[in-house]
Amino acid sequence: MNKAFVKENDQDDDDAPPGAPSLPPGTTNYMTRRGYEILRTELDQLVRDERPKLVETVRWAAGNGDRSENGDYIYGKKRLREIDRRIRFLIKRLENSTVVTPSEQENTEQVFFGATVTVCDVDGDTEQTYQIVGVDEANASEGRISWIAPLSRALLKAREGDVVRFASPAGLREIEVLEIRYV
Known part of the structure; x- marks a missing residue:
């Protein structure tokens, strides 16, 4: 078969609806x-x-x-x-x-998938709470962010009291982890 008709990657997202979140290859x-x-x-x-x-x-x-x-x-x-x-x-x-069942997480001292994390801007007093969830269930307006989002990636393995830096659309931000819960 001619290579022009063969898909290069093994991730077949032809059936994905437009705008559907995609996973990084191999994850x-x-x-x-x-x-x-x-x-x-x-x-x-x-x-x-x-x-x-x-x-x-x-x-x-x-x-x-x-x-x-x-x-x-x-x-x-x-x-x-x-x-x-x-x-x-x-x-x-x-x-x-x-x-993954968040309530069965063994190491509850650190942020992992399924954690509900309360954070605060270092230079402000705005507290926000996020739950780190799967790509298909993420909804930022409800406080559920995908585990592949920049904020989630920055929070992974953080502990209470840690200050985390990450690149947001508004520029580089620093936030402090106030609380970690697994519900």
Whole structure:
């Protein structure tokens, strides 16, 4: 086969939705139990409910005659491809995931995956609390940051009282680790 048609990397993210977080090549997809259950629930809902209903709609629309001008058929087929792409993406993510239970962490003196960390700016008095979670469950507005984010990487292995420096979009920042919890 011609090399022009062969993918160079072994990370097949063709099924990833646009804007979906990607993992660095060769890394493990760590997830909390909560994140795993959310993806598992979405997969089950797509496979058991949404896809079968859509297949039935497409079957009905196909039986109505001319498919070239049949909006139900055209939209249904397009939506079916989107659902199938999402199902493949979820299956890959769940198969390649490693579930980590934060409450079972042995070394609770340091920041590791799943830790809930309260930090404070060194030059200010703003306290913020973050939980270090998997890529698929990160939501900064809710205080859940991905383990591959610059802040998380800087916090890993830090202890209470440590001052950590990291590059943020606003420039170099220094924060102090106030508290580490594993819930």
